[in-house]
Amino acid sequence: xxxxxxxxxxxxxxxxxxxxxxxxxxxxxxxxxxxxxxxxxxxxxxxxxxxxxxxxxxxxxxxxxxxxxxxxxxxxxxxxxxxxxxxxxxxxxxxxxxxxxxxxxxxxxxxxxxxxxxxxxxxxxxxxxxxxxxxxxxxxxxxxxxxxxxxxxxxxxxxxxxxxxxxxxxxxxxxxxxxxxxxxxxxxxxxxxxxxxxxxxxxxxxxxxxxxxxxxxxxxxxxxxxxxxxxxxxxxxxxxxxxxxxxxxxxxxxxxxxxxxxxxxxxxxxxxxxxxxxxxxxxxxxxxxxxxxxxxxxxxxxxxxxxxxxxxxxxxxxxxxxxxxxxxxxxxx
Amino acid sequence: xxxxxxxxxxxxxxxxxxxxxxxxxxxxxxxxxxxxxxxxxxxxxxxxxxxxxxxxxxxxxxxxxxxxxxxxxxxxxxxxxxxxxxxxxxxxxxxxxxxxxxxxxxxxxxxxxxxxxxxxxxxxxxxxxxxxxxxxxxxxxxxxxxxxxxxxxxxxxxxxxxxxxxxxxxxxxxxxxxxxxxxxxxxxxxxxxxxxxxxxxxxxxxxxxxxxxxxxxxxxxxxxxxxxxxxxxxxxxxxxxxxxxxxxxxxxxxxxxxxxxxxxxxxxxxxxxxxxxxxxxxxxxxxxxxxxxxxxxxxxxxxxxxxxxxxxxxxxxxxxxxxxxxxxxxxxx
Numbered sequence: 001x002x003x004x005x006x007x008x009x010x011x012x013x014x015x016x017x018x019x020x021x022x023x024x025x026x027x028x029x030x031x032x033x034x035x036x037x038x039x040x041x042x043x044x045x046x047x048x049x050x051x052x053x054x055x056x057x058x059x060x061x062x063x064x065x066x067x068x069x070x071x072x073x074x075x076x077x078x079x080x081x082x083x084x085x086x087x088x089x090x091x092x093x094x095x096x097x098x099x100x101x102x103x104x105x106x107x108x109x110x111x112x113x114x115x116x117x118x119x120x121x122x123x124x125x126x127x128x129x130x131x132x133x134x135x136x137x138x139x140x141x142x143x144x145x146x147x148x149x150x151x152x153x154x155x156x157x158x159x160x161x162x163x164x165x166x167x168x169x170x171x172x173x174x175x176x177x178x179x180x181x182x183x184x185x186x187x188x189x190x191x192x193x194x195x196x197x198x199x200x201x202x203x204x205x206x207x208x209x210x211x212x213x214x215x216x217x218x219x220x221x222x223x224x225x226x227x228x229x230x231x232x233x234x235x236x237x238x239x240x241x242x243x244x245x246x247x248x249x250x251x252x253x254x255x256x257x258x259x260x261x262x263x264x265x266x267x268x269x270x271x272x273x274x275x276x277x278x279x280x281x282x283x284x285x286x287x288x289x290x291x292x293x294x295x296x297x298x299x300x301x302x303x304x305x306x307x308x309x310x311x312x313x314x315x316x317x318x319x320x321x322x323x324x325x326x327x328x329x330x331x332x333x
Numbered sequence: 334x335x336x337x338x339x340x341x342x343x344x345x346x347x348x349x350x351x352x353x354x355x356x357x358x359x360x361x362x363x364x365x366x367x368x369x370x371x372x373x374x375x376x377x378x379x380x381x382x383x384x385x386x387x388x389x390x391x392x393x394x395x396x397x398x399x400x401x402x403x404x405x406x407x408x409x410x411x412x413x414x415x416x417x418x419x420x421x422x423x424x425x426x427x428x429x430x431x432x433x434x435x436x437x438x439x440x441x442x443x444x445x446x447x448x449x450x451x452x453x454x455x456x457x458x459x460x461x462x463x464x465x466x467x468x469x470x471x472x473x474x475x476x477x478x479x480x481x482x483x484x485x486x487x488x489x490x491x492x493x494x495x496x497x498x499x500x501x502x503x504x505x506x507x508x509x510x511x512x513x514x515x516x517x518x519x520x521x522x523x524x525x526x527x528x529x530x531x532x533x534x535x536x537x538x539x540x541x542x543x544x545x546x547x548x549x550x551x552x553x554x555x556x557x558x559x560x561x562x563x564x565x566x567x568x569x570x571x572x573x574x575x576x577x578x579x580x581x582x583x584x585x586x587x588x589x590x591x592x593x594x595x596x597x598x599x600x601x602x603x604x605x606x607x608x609x610x611x612x613x614x615x616x617x618x619x620x621x622x623x624x625x626x627x628x629x630x631x632x633x634x635x636x637x638x639x640x641x642x643x644x645x646x647x648x649x650x651x652x653x654x655x656x657x658x659x660x661x662x663x664x665x666x
Contacts, residue, residue, distance in 0.1 A: 012551065014655075038384055049372045049373065050372055050456060052474070054427050056467075058467075077371075084374075090476045092476075126387055135467060136467040145381075145383060215371065219346075220344065
């Protein structure tokens, strides 16, 4: 087997078959994938959630993960946010000519491990090779299918005055980690939070109708996602600055680099809007899980002005947090 | 609105929202997409087919189509080949910084038109921007969900001695068209066959159990796909060279350029293995459809040797057609 990817690995002929049979399939030992022709045949019951994401992150290996882990977590988390149980994943690779096969193996291995952890099956896929200079090592697309959980109704329409805003843990880690990895800053001591959120979301959904909406604050960060919750609505969200968990090293890096953790991407966090009467119970339950041990109530839904996210400082000052409008970070996801 | 894509169109903030709201959503006027959060909620019944493909074709506009049309047809056709009715499509764009927004609009428009024609709904999507020099204008990924047609059993396991091999029309057009477009040869007079095959496949599937397997011979061409039909089986496929439809201009271009249309990609053709007793009837029905008017029986399943594709010339000579093993064309899909 060669050591790097060449154009003929993407021509659909013998070398493509060999790449798929020797490098990709062995990691995904499941019946559906091995018999695949152009697609997988699957059984699902009732209604489903369907989501997709392309991952173009660079560097593709970073502290706390890699593009493979990220591409599984990203789609798994999106399916969870819809109130569904993630079941099936497609995997499509766009590999740049010259990419090391050793790195491809590591990424495939990471995809396989993360999929197992997230209890989702990779059932269909595609591999393309692009000429050198027309990629950035590897781009990965995943699309996923989840089975909707009955009796769950999530969405902006359920947000009401008095509801609490919960975050499952410290914010900004992924974005700051990638920036530091890319620029060789801070020696890799900021770790991406990249993680599948199955247990965290399941724990939250046990509270049934008390959960109004779920969303993972990825690109654009917490500030942008919360803006999407209240956009064109009669409500605003007031955030309590001193309640927002930010890891000390993330805070230090942000201070140093002039960044704002509220606009930095997260890949293993969830924002929850929940009924006021259950909010404390939800936080207490979340804190029992390793991926949400720092859960906090960070804000509440108010109606004294429409469609804004307002940050209330510990001194009582208020400022409006807009959606991300310019690039505070180089592209990271 | 700016005229070209900049990095901040991909940051997940205001400019991303504006791009999606102004350029992408208006073309896909469907309820599921407009209310989407991170995924779409869909109703499906029974068992489904699931398929994905990334499209990295260059040039992204070519005679007979563009990357948008291709990305819909590719996944629609894969779903059809599984014996399913295409229902829902995801759309993920990886756009290179500097891409013209005018071109993006054309591609989106083409995606929308092709999806309507193929009766599939675009229900969820994603947009990423990569730095200049790390893409090739635009890459598109689609993943699709189809509802399986009951009572249809397609697959290699159903192939038997005596079965006929049918192709729905002339072979090699897409691959040769792209090569000519890329190299500025033959003034665009070879048109890609890129098309959704819904009607063609539906007409074939009306023959029920007589249809053994369906496959669209894309990358690697007819020779590679037929090899996949008989790989590790006790059967071979004998092809009748003088029955294989090849358009005169494709033949001329292939002669000129030293190419073989049997290894050139198709994007609007289907290979069908069918019971001998129904093969003529199938061809007669297919010929009534505009996308399969040149359908022919081009070969049959034999058992005098295992696992080969054998080309029988008009003079009675025989040669073995292997899978595509080296690049006869620059990468085209």
